[in-house]
Amino acid sequence: MGLKFNGLEEFRNSFQRLRDRGSETVDEAVKTYVVEDLYPETATRVPKKTGALLGTAVVSPGEKQGSWKLTYGNSATENDSAVDYAAAVHEIETARHAAPTGAKFVEEPLKEGVQRLAERTAQALEDLAGG
Numbered sequence: 001m002g003l004k005f006n007g008l009e010e011f012r013n014s015f016q017r018l019r020d021r022g023s024e025t026v027d028e029a030v031k032t033y034v035v036e037d038l039y040p041e042t043a044t045r046v047p048k049k050t051g052a053l054l055g056t057a058v059v060s061p062g063e064k065q066g067s068w069k070l071t072y073g074n075s076a077t078e079n080d081s082a083v084d085y086a087a088a089v090h091e092i093e094t095a096r097h098a099a100p101t102g103a104k105f106v107e108e109p110l111k112e113g114v115q116r117l118a119e120r121t122a123q124a125l126e127d128l129a130g131g
Helices: 008-045 085-091 107-112 114-130
Strands: 058-061 068-071
Touching (some): 107 114
């Protein structure tokens, strides 16, 4: 992948498109990755003893543009001594789960998908620059 320009005017137009809509393009690419790639993989891996945990999945914007998050459970509690069930299930690697479910059901797919996210984002920017 790479940006190709035939002339100065084409370069200026491409640069202007990237400047005007680049951040929104990155934001949409990241959101699409989280919804279409990351969530389905985590949904396959989340432990499903009762199915309640799967039903708590939420995709939401992060604090900055281009930042999206996928959360399970209810991490925000008023009681600081309470342990979020989703976080506990995610972190206890010694617990037994029927494959393909298990601990690290968000972390592992996220690590595995970094290359796909980079490719998706680069392609979206290349498409924007190309007009």
